[in-house]
Amino acid sequence: MTDPLASSGLVVVDKPQGMTSHDVVSRLRRIFSTRRVGHAGTLDPMATGVLVVGIERGTRFLAHLVAATKSYDATIRLGAATTTDDAEGSVVSGASAASVTEESVLAAMADLTGDIMQRPASVSAIKIDGKRAHERVRAGEEVEIPARPVTVSRFEALAFRRSGEFLDVDVSVHCSSGTYIRSLARDLGEALGVGGHLTALRRTEVGPFLLADALTLSQLEKQPRLSLTLDEALARSYPVLPVTEEEAEALAMGKWLEPRGLDGIHAAVAPDGRSIALVREKGKRLATVFVARPNTL
Structure with missing residues (x-):
């Protein structure tokens, strides 16, 4: 029998520079x-790397996709x-970094x-009174977002390169979701008294999804496929909770099971490997928190 969810899932895209999510x-x-x-987790147009995209019923799963950490x-x-x-x-300010x-x-x-x-970047997607901060900035408003x-x-330095009055620092960052790398650049420049900004950004991880999972748009054009x-x-x-076939059928109908002493959300997986529900x-x-395979499919 054909699997009704054969075309549903996630595509991890290696987003090219210059495109919006x-x-x-x-x-x-x-x-x-x-x-x-x-998509889950917007990437700025200048950024490249991991963008998680849901396809078909995979779009329903995005609301339950909580990526606690990210790497860049x-x-x-x-x-x-x-x-x-x-x-x-x-450029609004700066000083020579030649002596840094x-x-x-x-x-x-x-x-x-x-x-x-950390004070988020003023051009972030954070909403202020119902309007995104970057929209207010581009409309000429002064925006100050409280630190969080x-x-x-x-936050590691990988390489240093001097270019005239500038000092370019290649860095690797692993951080909680909600951290702004451009804000790290700004704050680093402020701490050193010379100003700083981001010139390149590549996201390498979103939670459990890695660049190794990612496909380029050209690869997908040639061969559309799920990651x-x-x-x-x-x-x-999520942690896997093995369930019996009978329990899988009950969960597919939205029924509840007896508690197991579990902490947090788990993926209930049937004996044949089908992920039935969260x-x-x-x-x-x-x-059930999310039924991936409802019995109505």
């Missing part, structure tokens, strides 16, 4: 010949601050590592 969604709608395409490779230019904290903005030492950069980076308070707690578990089926996506994103204990019930 919505541009990628539009391209994939054409490639996969479906309107049911959506980036280049920070010290010696100038910009309106957008990246190379697409206009690698040791001082490493010390300032250490101060920006760990649990910190984030965790930067890794992970919906079965694989659920099992990779489940969570609520009181005396093991209830």
